[in-house]
Amino acid sequence: MGNTNNSEAYVSFQNVQKTYDGESFVIKNLNLDAERGEFITMLGPSGSGKTTCLLMLAGFETATYGEIILDGTSINNVPPHKRNIGMVFQNYALFPHLTVNENLAFPLQVRKVEKYEIEKKVRNALEMVQLGEYGSRRPMQLSGGQQQRVAVARALVFEPKIVLMDEPLGALDKQLREQMQYEIKELHEKLEVTVVYVTHDQSEALTMSNRIAVFDDGIIQQLAPPNVLYESPENAFVAQFIGENNTLSGKVIAINKEICTVEVGENETLRALAVNIEGIGSDTMISLRPERVVVNPENGSYPNIVSAEVIELIYLGDHIRSRMKVCGHDDFIVKIPNSAHHAQLKPGNTVKVGWLAEDARALDAPA
Amino acid sequence: MEQSPDKNILVTADGIPLKTSLARAQRRSKFVAFMMVFPLLFFIMIGFIVPIVDMLFLSIDNSIVNRILPNTVESLKNWDPYANELPDEAVYASMVDDIKKAKKAREHTKIGTRLNYESSGFASLFRKAGRKVQKIDKPPYKEALIKTDKRWADIYTWQVIKQNSSDLTDGYYLAAFDFTRKFTNGKVEPLPEKDSIYIKLFFRTLLLSTLITFLTFVIGFPVSYMLANVPTRISNILIIFVLLPFWTSLLVRTTSWIALLQQEGVINDFLILIGIISEDGRLAMIHNATGTVIAMTHILLPFMILPLFSVMKTIPKSYLRAAISLGAHPWVAFWRIYFPNTGPGIGAGSILVFILAIGYYITPALVGGSSGTFISNRIAYHISNSLNWGLGSSIGVILLVIVLFLFILYDRIIGIKNMKLG
Known part of the structure; x- marks a missing residue:
């Protein structure tokens, strides 16, 4: 303000x-x-x-x-x-x-x-x-x-x-x-x-x-x-309104300084930047830009690595837009750059996706 | 597609020139289109174009004398009407013969009626002649005819007949402009002041119509502006009030103005009640020009409001806002930006009201008295009372020419394409 x-x-x-x-x-x-x-x-x-x-x-x-x-x-x-x-x-x-x-x-x-x-x-x-x-x-x-x-x-x-x-x-x-x-x-x-x-x-x-x-x-x-x-x-609201945005809703279960742990879906825990949350036990919405998600990261290289099921692929020239099912949310978008060695995916594949805790922002849960 | 007329004419697959094919393909749709407008076209022909042509013809037609008195007209050819001499025996003989034939065809009164417009007395002259002419069966016809009525010995009588013996006449137009052609010397002269009414009536009609147009504009403009700028929900209701007069009989509206404006009427009573005028000073607001102007302004107001409203509706509100944000005082913004953009509506409304006004008949007839009647009341008088259709038609033609002239003038100055009627 x-x-x-x-x-x-x-x-x-x-x-x-x-x-x-x-x-x-x-x-x-x-x-x-x-x-x-x-x-x-x-x-x-x-x-x-x-x-x-x-x-x-x-x-x-x-x-x-x-x-x-x-x-x-x-x-x-x-x-x-x-x-x-x-x-x-x-x-x-x-x-x-x-x-x-x-x-x-x-x-x-x-x-x-x-x-x-x-x-x-x-x-x-x-x-x-x-x-x-x-x-x-x-x-x-x-x-x-x-x-x-x-x-x-x-x-x-x-x-x-x-x-x-x-x-x-x-x-x-x-x-x-x-x-x-x-x-x-x-x-x-x-x-x-x-x-x-x-x-x-x-x-x-x-x-x-x-x-x-x-x-x-x-x-x-x-x-x-x-x-x-x-x-x-x-x-x-801002996260949703500006640019494309993946949202994962869950419950805060732990806060450690700037990083909080959020339980999403069934027994899946994610680490995210605590930006706008009320405290342990409150509902939150994790916001994550599609271009910050990495497909098939090396084990342990990212704090958040979850498995994802490829549902849909759209070829857009400079990048490939992939819709995946992650933590029970089937509208999770990943932008895969059309680079020389990008991951070759097919609908139905199960892959690993990962991202940094700093790129995931735990925000207020909209009513 | 470009093509030279001689070579390279484009053809369809079967070798027919493309244009021929196109015309053939469009023939049916053109025919259908024509059939759709045909009823209206037919109606306009019968109901509009034919009557107007007929009116044009009536206003110059004078064939009745030549038709009913053909022999007389023929023998009068050699007679000099200004030589102060009665026509010779041959003319009287033809006249007797003509009247006999006319009597048989029961047309001798028609010629009397026609010539009576020119000079009163002819109706009785020919009626009398019709009764007595059967007894004249041998020469000298001159004495015999003069015996039936002394007026046959008057050169004036023959001058009138001679002057009206051609098939076409400008006499109605002369009369409509308060001129007359003297029978005694054939010269065109203005009528004396006391007899000239038409020019005065034309001017009054134009003047009052202008005044009415101006008043409808002054009253209608703010109303249209408000209608165009309130929410549609409200303007739809208010438009009904504008249209309400259309659903009420013109006669009822006009007579209600009589009730309001007359000397013992509502307005005079009210003014006395609040002490603005005294009992002796009751205002004469009806049966004069004032009454005509008030009643017609009211009746024609919707014709000004509707085109203005429809134009104003299309002027974005942002124009005024833009002008104000650019630093113009709201009045300046209105006058320099909004007002010029209402031009097409003002033009359409004004020309509509003006043209309707100069042809208006019922209202001036009811509330106009002697100082508030219009030229159209005179036309009506000639069509239904004096039965001088020729004069009525000529006034009608003049009115038509005035309207066309103003229309062309409008087109030259403002441009008809800028007009917007709704």
């Missing part, structure tokens, strides 16, 4: 709560700090409250309780048009009756910028997104990717304090989406602008962000850089 009262925070949500109907919270208790120039992503399933957060920051929703600070001042009572926040919408929200140039000039015109200055800034912004020649076109005459770039340029042209992006790539096809991810990331690094990005696409979040806030059920489940989020999820 973000540390509150951080003097360096540029954007700060402090104990923010939000309810629409007065009966249930959309945002339960939000504390989030972002530094100047940071690319921070709010990631979560739909209905998790991430878009509400963004709308509160933009000023289109008001916080029921708590304070939102931008650049040292509370913006709770600042109307949205005075917040100086750029926003990129999912459907781009380019104004169809205006040309690209006029779209970009709009935020400058309403700020009463000098005419020659507007022309210069618009031209620069368009060149920045490589659309220099498209200024006189209407948005409808542009492709989806070009419209996206115009929307980004429009949100940046008036040099806002912060840029908000609400699932801006949702309407693009996969290839274009990946290309735009890099372009937006590049712009962010070049302009050193603070970006708050909302998405439900975890790979997008992992690619672009400095830090990711994983939302669920109105609270931030974990706020961390992408690699930490992936490798060290703090709870079962």
Whole structure:
């Protein structure tokens, strides 16, 4: 969770709560700090409250309780048009009756910028997104990717304090989406602008962000850089939501400093990193990334070695995905790299699989 | 696929040119498509195109004189109507002959009725002639005819007949524009101020229709905006209230406005009750232009709201949000971003209301009084009361031309493709 009262925070949500109907919270208790120039992503399933957060920051929703600070001042009572926040919408929200140039000039015109200055800034912004020649076109005459770039340029042209992006790539096809991810990331690094990005696409979040806030059920489940989020999820939701994940549920029977022993299935005991468990006797869920599992390890080389029955093999080119039955769970996935001497498996084989105790994380057992 | 016309014509496997084959393959589906639209096409022909062509024809048709009095028209050819001389004996002889034949065919009153539009008195003149002409069986026909009625000795009578002896006439159009062709000298002159009504009526119709269109826009725009921006569940209910007037008889709606607006009506009583006006100062809000405008604005309002609503529904809410987030005050965002995007709806609603308004008939007839009637009330008068169908048709044609002209103007300025009716 973000540390509150951080003097360096540029954007700060402090104990923010939000309810629409007065009966249930959309945002339960939000504390989030972002530094100047940071690319921070709010990631979560739909209905998790991430878009509400963004709308509160933009000023289109008001916080029921708590304070939102931008650049040292509370913006709770600042109307949205005075917040100086750029926003990129999912459907781009380019104004169809205006040309690209006029779209970009709009935020400058309403700020009463000098005419020659507007022309210069618009031209620069368009060149920045490589659309220099498209200024006189209407948005409808542009492709989806070009419209996206115009929307980004429009949100940046008036040099806002912060840029908000609400699932801006949702309407693009996969290839274009990946290309735009890099372009937006590049712009962010070049302009050193603070970006708050909302998405439900975890790979997008992992690619672009400095830090990711994983939302669920109105609270931030974990706020961390992408690699930490992936490798060290703090709870079962994050582990499940980010990347592929094997889960083995069991009961804690012993704790030895950082390592705990968990009884899984019938008389099978596994050793795992004690991350988020309540104590001996409590239910837990062991989370294990598929690529951290080794097939046919040498005896004694791994603290966890169990036998597994191969159920299904899917050839995916760079790796082979194998579904196995391990400790009574038949949805245990192992990714076998397609290297020169990888294990040759057939469905029905019984093999040994092993992994390090540090790669298995004992987390809270979801209800 | 590209192909040159001479060589390399693409053929199917059996050697028939591809285009021929394609046409053959599509023939059946084209036929089916045609059969599906045929009933409507037929209906439109019978119910729309034929009447309009007929109306166009009626407005210039003047064949009745030539048909019923063929010999007279022939003999009048050599007579100069402006030479201040009565026609010669031959003309009178043909007239007697023509009237005899017309009497037999029972058509002599028709010619009287027709010429009566031009100048009153002709109906009785021809009725009388019809009764007495049988007794005239030998020359001199001139004296004999004049004996039946002195008016046959009046040059004016013959000038009227002469002027109407061609098969086509512009007389109805002249009348519709408050002009007349003098029978005494054949010159086209404007009618005196007290007799000219049509130009005034056309202008009033256009002016009041513009006002009504503007009022429906002013009242309808906020309503449409609200409808488009409340949750669908609520807007569905509210739309019913907009449509409710459609399910109520036009007559009932119009007469209920009479109950509300008349001098002893609800609104006047209420205004007196709260002391805004005195008992002597009851407002005249009905049987005048005010009544027409109020009632028609109400009746035509849905035609403005529905196209506006359907256009506004398609404008994403994010436009306004985007404009505000870009720093525009909500009013500026509305005016510069939202409003221009409602253009197609405003265009469609306005043209719909305006065109309906300038042809409106029932409401102005009931609540318009003398200052609030429209040109269509005049058409109705000529079609059903004075039976001067020619004049009625010519006014109808002028109205049609005005509508077409405005439509073209609209297309030039705004573009018909930008219109959205729902």
